[in-house]
Amino acid sequence: MKKLLVxxxxxxxxxxxxxxxxxxxxxxxxxxxxxxxxxxxxxxxRGLTKEITKKTxxxxxxxxxPASKLGDYSVVQERCSFGEVEMYVGPFxxxxxxxxxxxxxxxxxxxxxxxxxxxxxxxxxxxxMAVFLEQQNIKLLGGWPVYFGGILKTKQPIEIKxxxxxxxxxxxxxxxxxxxxxxxxxxxxxxxxxxxxARSGMESGMVEGLLGGGAxxxxxxxxxxxxxxAINDHFEH
Numbered sequence: 167m168k169k170l171l172v173x174x175x176x177x178x179x180x181x182x183x184x185x186x187x188x189x190x191x192x193x194x195x196x197x198x199x200x201x202x203x204x205x206x207x208x209x210x211x212r213g214l215t216k217e218i219t220k221k222t223x224x225x226x227x228x229x230x231x232p233a234s235k236l237g238d239y240s241v242v243q244e245r246c247s248f249g250e251v252e253m254y255v256g257p258f259x260x261x262x263x264x265x266x267x268x269x270x271x272x273x274x275x276x277x278x279x280x281x282x283x284x285x286x287x288x289x290x291x292x293x294x295m296a297v298f299l300e301q302q303n304i305k306l307l308g309g310w311p312v313y314f315g316g317i318l319k320t321k322q323p324i325e326i327k328x329x330x331x332x333x334x335x336x337x338x339x340x341x342x343x344x345x346x347x348x349x350x351x352x353x354x355x356x357x358x359x360x361x362x363x364a365r366s367g368m369e370s371g372m373v374e375g376l377l378g379g380g381a382x383x384x385x386x387x388x389x390x391x392x393x394x395x396a397i398n399d400h401f402e403h
Contacts (some may be wrong), residue, residue, distance in 0.1 A: 193225065194227070195226060198236035200239055201232060202386050206382070211255060212230055238258055238360045238362045239256040239257050241256075257270075268294065270342055275401050285311070306363070312402040313385070314380060316379070317377045335354050337355065338359050338363075339357065339378050340360070340361070342377065347360060357373050362386065368390045
């Protein structure tokens, strides 16, 4: 059976699970995500999994792993592909297939109205993403819209409105080319590291800010970063 990647999933997921489990024994599935315990997505996932367990009469239950406890999102996606983890909610990992970086194209959408159209489940983009993921033995069920991207910094940069001026700030960016290009285009110096090392990078001073997330995603880092700049460079879905 193909493993499941959830990148808001709802009734369609419940129907699919009921169909696949109709003749199966009781199962316990792992589901991981990148946000802290108690975050909006964590609460939604726990509510969803309880509903699934109820709808399947207890045949399927879940262990929820928040805050990247199963590993960095790119690693968890691979584990999902291999069947070690049944479900995952988070960004697309591009280690195996760089085409999965398409949704992170800088300024692909400019507002929520455009995002609803471009990231709709039946849109051309999401249909393509589903095809790419099928090749990794992963079924894309839907998306959980979060935010537009921004930069969190430990200090206020100089001339934030002028991209031609070197800001002299080293920013952590995801190891995806589009984020490196965005940082450079805005006058920052990119330093590609995975999300699981973002906190330690800021705490140690290795980096002076983060790009690749948004306000909600940076919430648990607010004591480290004092300045937030909403650049709306990408849409997290």
